[in-house]
Amino acid sequence: MEAKQAVREHVWALLDRQKVTPNGAAGRIPSFVGAESAAARLTQHPSWQAARVIKAVPDRAQLPVRAKALEEGKRVYMAASKLAAPKPFYLLDPETLPIPAWEAAERSAAAKYARPVDVDEMPSVDLVVCGSVAVNRSGIRIGKGAGYSDIEVALLQEANLLQPHTLIATTVHDLQFVDEELPEDAHDFRVDLIVTPTRTIECAPHRRPPGIIWQSLTSEKIAAIPALASRKP
Template structure:
């Protein structure tokens, strides 16, 4: 793998450091990596992130893109650190490797492609799936491989898309090695990311789909200053730990004994996150069918407690009921689906702005909204029945205040079944589905 000019300089300095001298005649101590920032007792994860980001910027250790705040920081010498993965036996025997799209991991992605390994990268923010498989064209040049290895969120995004294909949940994928970025990591293998939780969630999702096992090694690549002591009290069950830490000057086998996540902790996930990650909704549906507890963080429990077997929503505060709807005549046949969704059980004090905000957060914004607050309902008009059905799925469990809203497709009767052949306007049926009772 060709090194950039900065990394060639780092390699020369590292070799000089190992030999105890430099070409400039300076003692090797002058080239010793700067000590990491000290971590005070009682700090939070965010405190540690801010210290690392500030330290790397102030010491000019950071590399493009800058500033490194709120990112997995790229650093000078990242390609040199990435080369160290070739010293790991696990990399030599790896066939499929999943590497995060962070800039400092670009060297690993390139090495994986040059070594003819199957490279998997997460889709940006998991919007369209879990990950993509990067497949360079036959006889790809070094320049093409380098473009394939670039981050999906960088200027090379178009190149990556040209050579990638999505990997579905039903794909028989078995990941041999996972490489993640970090803001901070300890020699014990405890890791802190940038705070969005995507690396932890991606790993948990891979566990859920059977792509990784507890024995699948996890590697992170950081600058030496990012290796610090992390208080164990900061770690939670969903936090991903690492087995190897690679820096420009070190290869650390952590021997971490703390268990990795064994699956998705649904109690840590909100409806807002569910609305942003469609693949998460599919995994939740699968696990629900398998009988697992998939209650979300902000979703009411079905049972009040061990001493009560009554559904919790029976005691919840309800908004005004919709007026009773006429039962359809048996001779009318089935109703035709429409692009209208009825949201019912709106609280008396609900505001249309609150509902609009919830719709935006869940990714279910309609083309038009008809507000019928005094009747305790609203009609959401979408482009077609398929869009309306998708909105119904995303809005299940939606709450405003203390009330759980009912969400259902409105239907219109066939023209042939009505006097004069006219088409009746959509009939809002906001009663809860049988499964929710």
């Protein structure tokens, strides 16, 4: 969608211009200066403190979130790259990991030390943490355009792993929080909580698609993700 891409290009350019993205912003969920502060702020929220099971994205921007969860003894489920594995999630269990939390939270460590699991092997999720390129007060978020976060949440929704108490949070730089309206598609989920290095923003009651919206996916995308291909009606 051109409108979404225009927002991405604007925010990526702004982040780079302000020199808050050490690895460059364009084309990705950007890691940002202050990511550790945003993660620390998230840990103060009641939903985090009550959570025992967290589903987190593998992006570098959320590395501090994954590490803090493991340090606090929470189980972390992290998506495999592009959901391309037959079992699309990795279980990072702090009780069995042989390496420190910050090392285990790295994307590259998951394939070596974590246990691959299918959606059917997962418990209910207390908190979902996603990355964003831009997000507004209504909880509408724009990702990098690949659609994997939407598919991850849809898979959890289909499997009834998202409960009424489950919140979806995103950690972003302050510059990624925008006041304007953002474009939204039927398959997009909204976040309930936005956390920046300086602010915690509670959003309106959540809007979530009922599950996988098959007509929004191309046959190529379905074929490339075994968890979708095996569930296609």
